[in-house]
Amino acid sequence: MTATVSNLADRRPPSLDPLLALTAEPMNAVNAxxxxxxxSRVALIPELAGHLIAGGGKRMRPMLTLASAALLDYPGSRHHRLAAAVEFIHTATLLHxxxxxxxxxxxxxxxxxxxxxxxxxVLVGDFLFSRAFELMVxxxxxxxxxILSHASAVIAEGEVDQLTAQRRIETGEDQYLAIIMAKTAALFAAACRIAPVVAEAGEAAEDALDSYGRYLGIAFQLVDDAIDYTSDEATMGKVLGDDFREGKMTLPLILAHARGSADERAFWKAxxxxxxxxxxxxxxxxxxMRSTGAIADTLExxxxxxxxxxxxxAPFPASRAKAAMTEAVEFAVSRAY
Incomplete structure (x- = not known):
């Protein structure tokens, strides 16, 4: 591989700002x-949905749809509604x-x-899923x-797989990776793949952007799972150690258990x-986790x-969009939240 994640000591910390600037104008259309x-005529639906949708999320997934379209110089507007569908799918899964x-x-x-x-x-999540499918149709x-319906099914499979792995100390790295590829990476990949479809850019572009989104999604989730043990509630926006208390078998725990002494493995089982x-x-x-290198290796x-x-x-020429999408990856693997 010739491309690398930048050495953060050599430049300013990576940021989502270039991606935000790149997608600011079309994101206004998506937000509309x-x-x-x-x-909805049922007042609780927009009230509850708005609580989460307006709750400070980065809108990473719809931004990736917009950025992928910019990468391909797509001049149309179909991707605006599809980016909104992506965000509705994501929001529905968060509610559930x-x-x-x-x-x-x-x-x-x-x-x-x-x-x-x-x-x-649960019911408002179902409503948002339905709205997403209306937009697709x-x-x-x-x-x-x-693409988007398959991603929705895969996400649900990943969530069920995670549920069955919960509190099962025998869960291994392969199952963990399958879970995060389904529950997180699938929507990242789909969000990127639909742009070359509407831009009629061809299968090679679809596959490249699918890979970009999928690998970014895996990296994103790995960092999330590491910082659940290393950050704080104010920074994360959730309770520190939620994964630990819920018995979720994430990679830091899987690695620490595998590398532990007999006493340590007994602690992890309990x-x-x-x-x-x-x-x-x-x-x-x-x-x-720190003494066994589990957190450091998860981040690696x-x-x-x-x-x-x-x-x-790599197949795409240098452009503002490519630079912004590259820095978005660098941000994902170095972020504190």
Whole structure:
């Protein structure tokens, strides 16, 4: 590989600012679609959906749709509605995830399920999925519909797979990677792939941008799983150690367990089963992850997939869009939140 994630000591810290600037104008059109399509005669629907949609998220996935279109110099506007569909799919999955995980905080705010209850959160998530499919049908491309509907099914499979792996200490790296490829990377890949479809850029461009999104999504989730043990609530916008207390088998835990002594492995087994879930247990878990190199190696894996994402952009000529998409990868693997 010739492309690398930049040495952060040689330049300013990577930022999403170039991607934000690149997509600012079309994102206004996307936001207008989102605002319009989240409306309903049932007042609770826009109230609850708006709580999450306006809750401070970066809108990374629809931005990637817009950036991919810019990379291809696509002059049309079909991707605006499709980017909104991508955001609706993502928001629906977040609403459902927070119910499944019994989450209390997201992006520094109380989750919708805590405010309005689980039934309302699930049903509004279903509403947003339906809106996403309406937008896909209106676009009229069966290929786009196939890409986004398949991604939606894969995401659901990944969430179920994660649920079955929860509190199972025998979960290994292969299953973990399959889970994050499904629950996170699939939508990143689909968000990027639909742009060359509407731009009629050909299969090679579709495959390249699919790879870019997929590897970026894997890197993004790896970093998320590492910082669940190393960041803080104010920075993350969620409770520190949620994954630990929920018995989620993420890579830092899998590596620390595999590398631990007999006593340490006994601790991990008790922790994953829910028997060791106090603040002091969490502090001990973080200490073990650091001493075994589990967190450092998780972040190194993220950098590896980040490099693969950047390499996937090699077929495209240098441009403002390519630079912004490259820096988005660098940001993803170096971010604090």
């Amino acid at each position: 679609v989102i605002l319009d399509r989240m409306q 995830d927070d119910v499944v995980d019994v989450s209390a905080m997201r992006r520094g705010k109380r989750t919708a399920n805590i405010i309005w209850g689980n039934p309302a959160s 209106e676009d009229g491309s069966l290929k786009v519909l196939k 922790a994953v089963s829910g028997e060791r879930a106090s603040d002091s247990d969490l502090a001990h878990a973080v200490s073990l 894996r993220a950098r590896h997939y980040g490099r693969r994402a950047i390499d996937a952009l």
